[in-house]
Amino acid sequence: DAGITQSPRYKITETGRQVTLMCHQTWSHSYMFWYRQDLGHGLRLIYYSAAADITDKGEVPDGYVVSRSKTENFPLTLESATRSQTSVYFCASSESSVASGGRAQYFGPGTRLLVL
């Protein structure tokens, strides 16, 4: 019962480099989400996906790219990392939206990213 996993758990990179954060869930949940957590801001939604090949922007999408070719995977790519992207990144998944029952999200353990 792996649930939802993220890799790597910790990453240090340099400004301008491309970084990909991985997210994998074993529940076959339709919805997947990427958040960043910064002090004073709580959790802010970067991107979400309602199903394979369907993605949409959240509150803070600039500088990030996502894809979802398979239901279970939802990688997040920082195309050219900047210091302002230093943060803790959480992936989450959910079975449904409001229309289909409003079930809770389940979160991965997070990835701490430091951009030097």
Next chain:
Amino acid sequence: AQTVTQSQPEMSVQEAETVTLSCTYDTSESNYYLFWYKQPPSRQMILVIRQEAYKQQNATENRFSVNFQKAAKSFSLKISDSQLGDTAMYFCASLTGNQFYFGTGTSLTVIP
């Protein structure tokens, strides 16, 4: 845009006492869901309790209960018989459509 507001950045409570964390939200939707999540020092996000907006009855989960005031758009969390393991960051969240919106969190410390 939807907003969720937690006006208490930090709170503390004596072990075995009761504490209430406040949350207000802003939505024009008639159908939505509300949640409280706990984030202990391990950083893992853990679901505490869920409330359906169309239900008037307040949700309860063991020592955790909510006071849901729909007209006031208020959704507070009450923790009874506080335990040391309740020390964590608590986030209020709303689900509207297919997006979740989170508050900025309340850091709760349980004092032995």
